[in-house]
Amino acid sequence: MVLKVVDLGVARGGVPVLEGVNFAAAPGEAVVLTGPNGVGKTTLLRTLAGLQPPYSGRIILPDAEAIAYAGHADGIKAVLSVNENLRFWARVHGQADIADAVARFGLGELAARRAGGLSAGQKRRLGLARLAVTGRPIWVLDEPTVSLDKQSVDLFGAAVRAHLASGGTAVFASHIDMGFDVRVVDLTPFRARATVSRDYDEVFL
Ligand SMILES: Nc1ncnc2c1ncn2[C@@H]1O[C@H](COP(=O)(O)OP(=O)(O)OP(=O)(O)O)[C@@H](O)[C@H]1O
Numbered sequence: 001m002v003l004k005v006v007d008l009g010v011a012r013g014g015v016p017v018l019e020g021v022n023f024a025a026a027p028g029e030a031v032v033l034t035g036p037n038g039v040g041k042t043t044l045l046r047t048l049a050g051l052q053p054p055y056s057g058r059i060i061l062p063d064a065e066a067i068a069y070a071g072h073a074d075g076i077k078a079v080l081s082v083n084e085n086l087r088f089w090a091r092v093h094g095q096a097d098i099a100d101a102v103a104r105f106g107l108g109e110l111a112a113r114r115a116g117g118l119s120a121g122q123k124r125r126l127g128l129a130r131l132a133v134t135g136r137p138i139w140v141l142d143e144p145t146v147s148l149d150k151q152s153v154d155l156f157g158a159a160v161r162a163h164l165a166s167g168g169t170a171v172f173a174s175h176i177d178m179g180f181d182v183r184v185v186d187l188t189p190f191r192a193r194a195t196v197s198r199d200y201d202e203v204f205l
Contacts (some may be wrong), residue, residue: 001062001137002026003048003169009056009192010040010047016055016192017043023185027137030160030170030180035187041173044187045142046071048171061138068136070144074127078116082107082126085115090133101132104159106152120147128156132163139163141172154179 002024009019017040025031033041046052048059049069061067076085086098086107102108105125110118115126124147131139139160145153157178160170 001066001169002060003066003138003171004060005048005057006060007057008044008047008054008059010043010052011055011192012040012043018187018190019056019192021057021185021187021190023183025138025169025171025183027167027169028164030164030172030178030182032178032182032184033171033173033187034175034184039187039191041187042072042142045069045140045171045173048140066136067138067140068131068134069140070127070131071142072146074123075130076115076123076126078114080115081112082115082118083111085126086129086133089130093134093136095133095135098133101129104132104155104162105129106155121149121152124148125152125155128159132159137168139168139170139172141170141174143173143175145174145176145178 004024005021008021010017021044023031033044035041047054049067077088080088083098086101090096090098102111105128107125107129110122115123118126128144145156148156157180161180163170
């Protein structure tokens with residue numbers, strides 16, 4: 001299941017952010033999107049995840065349900081326990097087993113804890129463990145390691161490696177070295193040309 005991005009343009013608030021982006025990610029491959037703050041990494045990942053339409057170009061996916069997305073928000077249900085959160089997502093995605101996700105993300109000791117009372121890093125681990133119970137092959141991740149300590153970054157790296165080894169794909173934005181082979185796509189050259197109106201006068205804003 002190859003993900004292909006063909007001459008993709010993405011926009012935010014109706015303003016083009018990136019244009020002419022091309023890359024592909026095959027089973028077993030990880031692609032990391034890089035570039036300075038504001039270049040459009042989040043916008044591109046949101047577009048891949050289907051949360052907003054492309055501005056131009058195409059995203060080719062053999063299966064419309066192929067992508068599991070983890071954005072800046074962890075998307076956890078605060079009143080449910082850690083295990084209840086994972087069981088909920090597993091049911092939504094038609095999966096039965098959460099044991100593997102619990103183990104991969106080191107959530108065993110937190111299993112009965114109410115998710116709303118977890119620390120930021122623990123919440124992030126739970127949010128990422130959700131990916132493992134979706135059964136979806138392409139993980140799209142926006143700054144997945146934010147709030148994670150070194151041990152948790154290593155757990156996350158191992159989980160992604162296991163996903164790739166089982167034929168999965170990962171596309172993510174990150175500013176840190178994950179410690180495994182990735183293809184880096186620098187988005188800087190694909191910045192859209194500025195579209196500021198000639199009549200624009202910032203004094204009046
Ligand atoms: N809700 C919004 N409405 C309008 N413009 C936005 C919105 N969110 C972001 N932008 C703008 O879109 C551009 C791309 O933002 P985006 O969040 O995709 O960048 P990024 O590369 O992920 O940045 P960072 O590294 O800081 O997370 C930026 O210029 C940003 O200011």
